[in-house]
Amino acid sequence: MSQSSDTTSYKDIKQTVLDRIRSGVWKPDTLLPNEQALALEFSCTRTTVNRAMRELAEEGFLERRRKAGTRVLRAPHRQARFTIPLIRDEIEAQGGAYRYALVSAETVDAPEWLTARLALKQAQRVVHVRCMHYSNNTPFQFEDRCIVVQSVPQVEQADFSTLGPNEWLVETVPFTNVELAFLASRADEVVAGFLDVPRDEPVFTAERITWLQGQPVTFAKLYFAAGYRMTTRF
Amino acid sequence: MSQSSDTTSYKDIKQTVLDRIRSGVWKPDTLLPNEQALALEFSCTRTTVNRAMRELAEEGFLERRRKAGTRVLRAPHRQARFTIPLIRDEIEAQGGAYRYALVSAETVDAPEWLTARLALKQAQRVVHVRCMHYSNNTPFQFEDRCIVVQSVPQVEQADFSTLGPNEWLVETVPFTNVELAFLASRADEVVAGFLDVPRDEPVFTAERITWLQGQPVTFAKLYFAAGYRMTTRF
DNA sequence: ATATCCATTTTGTGTAGACTTTAAGTTTTT
DNA sequence: AAAAACTTAAAGTCTACACAAAATGGATAT
Numbered sequence: 366m367s368q369s370s371d372t373t374s375y376k377d378i379k380q381t382v383l384d385r386i387r388s389g390v391w392k393p394d395t396l397l398p399n400e401q402a403l404a405l406e407f408s409c410t411r412t413t414v415n416r417a418m419r420e421l422a423e424e425g426f427l428e429r430r431r432k433a434g435t436r437v438l439r440a441p442h443r444q445a446r447f448t449i450p451l452i453r454d455e456i457e458a459q460g461g462a463y464r465y466a467l468v469s470a471e472t473v474d475a476p477e478w479l480t481a482r483l484a485l486k487q488a489q490r491v492v493h494v495r496c497m498h499y500s501n502n503t504p505f506q507f508e509d510r511c512i513v514v515q516s517v518p519q520v521e522q523a524d525f526s527t528l529g530p531n532e533w534l535v536e537t538v539p540f541t542n543v544e545l546a547f548l549a550s551r552a553d554e555v556v557a558g559f560l561d562v563p564r565d566e567p568v569f570t571a572e573r574i575t576w577l578q579g580q581p582v583t584f585a586k587l588y589f590a591a592g593y594r595m596t597t598r599f
Numbered sequence: 600m601s602q603s604s605d606t607t608s609y610k611d612i613k614q615t616v617l618d619r620i621r622s623g624v625w626k627p628d629t630l631l632p633n634e635q636a637l638a639l640e641f642s643c644t645r646t647t648v649n650r651a652m653r654e655l656a657e658e659g660f661l662e663r664r665r666k667a668g669t670r671v672l673r674a675p676h677r678q679a680r681f682t683i684p685l686i687r688d689e690i691e692a693q694g695g696a697y698r699y700a701l702v703s704a705e706t707v708d709a710p711e712w713l714t715a716r717l718a719l720k721q722a723q724r725v726v727h728v729r730c731m732h733y734s735n736n737t738p739f740q741f742e743d744r745c746i747v748v749q750s751v752p753q754v755e756q757a758d759f760s761t762l763g764p765n766e767w768l769v770e771t772v773p774f775t776n777v778e779l780a781f782l783a784s785r786a787d788e789v790v791a792g793f794l795d796v797p798r799d800e801p802v803f804t805a806e807r808i809t810w811l812q813g814q815p816v817t818f819a820k821l822y823f824a825a826g827y828r829m830t831t832r833f
Numbered sequence: 834a835t836a837t838c839c840a841t842t843t844t845g846t847g848t849a850g851a852c853t854t855t856a857a858g859t860t861t862t863t
Numbered sequence: 864a865a866a867a868a869c870t871t872a873a874a875g876t877c878t879a880c881a882c883a884a885a886a887t888g889g890a891t892a893t
Binding site: 386387393439445447448449535539542543544545546548549550551565566567568570572578592593594595596597599 | 620627679680681773774776778779781783784785799801804826827828829830831832833
């Protein structure tokens, strides 16, 4: 099917199963034949069928339960996968020239809202960095970030004048858990100034909280330039 | 490790490998031992190692190339996975009572912008539906959708007075390709009215184009209520 | 120096078979 | 009835082995 080979591959099976779902041969809620039977039909081993079905389940098309069998999901709970690239990569991928500029960097006491937001045990020192990312010298993103000193002590020696805090963190604390939120916010004086948009302009915004093994590391607000769209296909 | 079993499972291997990456034993760009060697180390078969490493690669931690081997990715290209639920499910999941209300439904000629946007060969008839989704009787989402008649002829007989067009489409055309974009837009007169927010309020907005085997089926703009956040963890 | 070819290594995927784990359904007991 | 115990079907995972496919790095030819 996919290759002009003599054996049936798990990819062939995936394709065939998808086709049957598409064409309505196997409608939502249908209980599919078990792996044994499918292996017989496709004249391959159960191992191969298993891989095909397992992947289709992971992709959100099927639901599998031991003893109960495999059925077609009625409302495809399809998952959108956004790849979150480094901003430099994102800009360069669309052919722009990336430029970074530090706005400010200072060590301060964490404000109350941040203490609450990160569920810090007590008030902590944080490095507060603000910076800009440009594509072809037009504003692309304004970044406003706090990094918890206790979690990443090296941050006090870090130099953010040429390297952005995100890239620095990726190098320094490569392995993290993330909570990411997208929302629409309103450009205040500061954001409007940096992004070169009118005040009160709607701004696509991402909030990103990062932990390292349960320890909150950083809170970032990323304000995108006017007209930014975050896109995916599936 | 995970189970108190006597065999090494692919999950154990995944965990161990992740730990080594976390702890810096295997730093970014490190070339890992090949599957043979790992199988020996974990005293299991190469098949088991293969599954562990394959999944870690899929999850964005490793890069694998034939002959070149497996290496740790420097900037974890981790992917955010958003599950896009039916809006009814989303509302009910957070404990709200879902209510749907049709605003308008009419068959019209596709406006030019839509013809261009969907790359229609010629101007087509479309069903234009506008409707509201409420959570506990507060506005949650305003939906403005066009459905291409030629692609889904049954739509002209559809009754959207009690069933939302999205749910109808999921039932009728279960299998589709989707392009999804998120952006921040500004509430115009209409949107502001329906969402009960001031004019010019920033509104988190999703645009969704759906195809069925290459045929454009529907274009939808989904305006979310004030303060909506789309969240994910990874 | 440059381009082409080729051997070898490493991952990718298949077969065949066994044992394990979960949970649906049935039967039995309370 | 309701709860507990049992049976059993289905997916989940492992072993052991084989061959395929890709692509690197060196060897060879231009």
